[in-house]
Amino acid sequence: MLVALIKSYTEKPWRSLETYQLIEDSLREKWRVKSISSENPETVCGFLARLKREYGESVFAFNIAEYLDEKNKEGFLPALLEEWNVPHLGSSAETIAIGLDKARTKELLNEKQIPTPRYFIANREGSAIKYPAERIGYPLIVKPIREGGHIGIREDSIVYDDASLDKAVNRIFDNHNQPALVEEYITGAEMREFSVGIIDSEIRLLTPVEIDYESMDVRKAILSYETAQKDLERIKLIQDGRTRDEIVDLSERTFAAVGAHDYSRVDLRMNRTGCYVLEINIMPGLGPHSFLPEAAKDLYALDYNQLIQKLAEDSMKRQKNGRRGGAMA
Ligand SMILES: Nc1ncnc2c1ncn2[C@@H]1O[C@H](COP(=O)(O)OP(=O)(O)O)[C@@H](O)[C@H]1O
Numbered sequence: 001m002l003v004a005l006i007k008s009y010t011e012k013p014w015r016s017l018e019t020y021q022l023i024e025d026s027l028r029e030k031w032r033v034k035s036i037s038s039e040n041p042e043t044v045c046g047f048l049a050r051l052k053r054e055y056g057e058s059v060f061a062f063n064i065a066e067y068l069d070e071k072n073k074e075g076f077l078p079a080l081l082e083e084w085n086v087p088h089l090g091s092s093a094e095t096i097a098i099g100l101d102k103a104r105t106k107e108l109l110n111e112k113q114i115p116t117p118r119y120f121i122a123n124r125e126g127s128a129i130k131y132p133a134e135r136i137g138y139p140l141i142v143k144p145i146r147e148g149g150h151i152g153i154r155e156d157s158i159v160y161d162d163a164s165l166d167k168a169v170n171r172i173f174d175n176h177n178q179p180a181l182v183e184e185y186i187t188g189a190e191m192r193e194f195s196v197g198i199i200d201s202e203i204r205l206l207t208p209v210e211i212d213y214e215s216m217d218v219r220k221a222i223l224s225y226e227t228a229q230k231d232l233e234r235i236k237l238i239q240d241g242r243t244r245d246e247i248v249d250l251s252e253r254t255f256a257a258v259g260a261h262d263y264s265r266v267d268l269r270m271n272r273t274g275c276y277v278l279e280i281n282i283m284p285g286l287g288p289h290s291f292l293p294e295a296a297k298d299l300y301a302l303d304y305n306q307l308i309q310k311l312a313e314d315s316m317k318r319q320k321n322g323r324r325g326g327a328m329a
């Protein structure tokens, strides 16, 4: 098998030069690897065509990027790989597109009766957003609808009145040029936050962890862009089995609801009223310090190289056995 690594960098630290190098080194222990770094679909297409000529059907793409040109969000890589008939790590292009749109994900969760915070979309800047805000009630949190990696999440994303809501929504339009997702803010004395990685091998591995806000130097208990940039995020293992079972169950149902494959990570938050799915990261960070690799090490003693090789191997097997499609569960 020949593994193709298409490098596409972002401001997200887990799609960095360092991460690509570590992944390439891990893969090279088991397979031949050819890599390319280009934002041009034609160049990448030529690269893959050459590999296919040389290696026939035995080409597999270890893909960890959404776009070839991440900065301009152009060249949707999973769709290109499917068009070029190259089996790739992770979910189908259709599922990846759902995960990139937090509102579409939440619609699916609502359909499947998986609890997620109440929300509305602020499609236009300013006004016209007052009524739904009153229906849900403050505090609310305002997020870009199509980002990830905590991009656009700041302490002032949590809003307590109409004026600060207006301001936060305008900021999303100004800085991110997209609608805002306005959500019920899950908070209170009994608030806890979790992240559950799913590695969908024949024996499914689950990596539930809790965000350890107590050991993080933050004023507000949220994972913001600042906490990601300054590497302030800390996780801990979950001690109580009942909570762990509940969040694992919700995460597996979320994984199925969006039709995910191979691996993903679900973010959840709970308070006195229950446990809620915030989002599913269809392509969660695979940097050495990302939640899923760290949790896989803590819970299953899988070191980084083993994890990367396992993901590749299981995905190759799945696609060889014909479980390729993106059909919704
Ligand atoms: N409805 C919410 N209630 C409370 N906190 C939230 C809510 N939505 C997001 N957050 C906080 O913001 C962080 C980032 O939000 P999330 O929806 O996971 O987006 P991202 O794709 O940026 O990770 C969460 O980890 C959580 O700390």
Ligand SMILES: [Mg+2]
Binding pocket: 149, 150, 267, 279
């Ligand atoms: Mg998240």
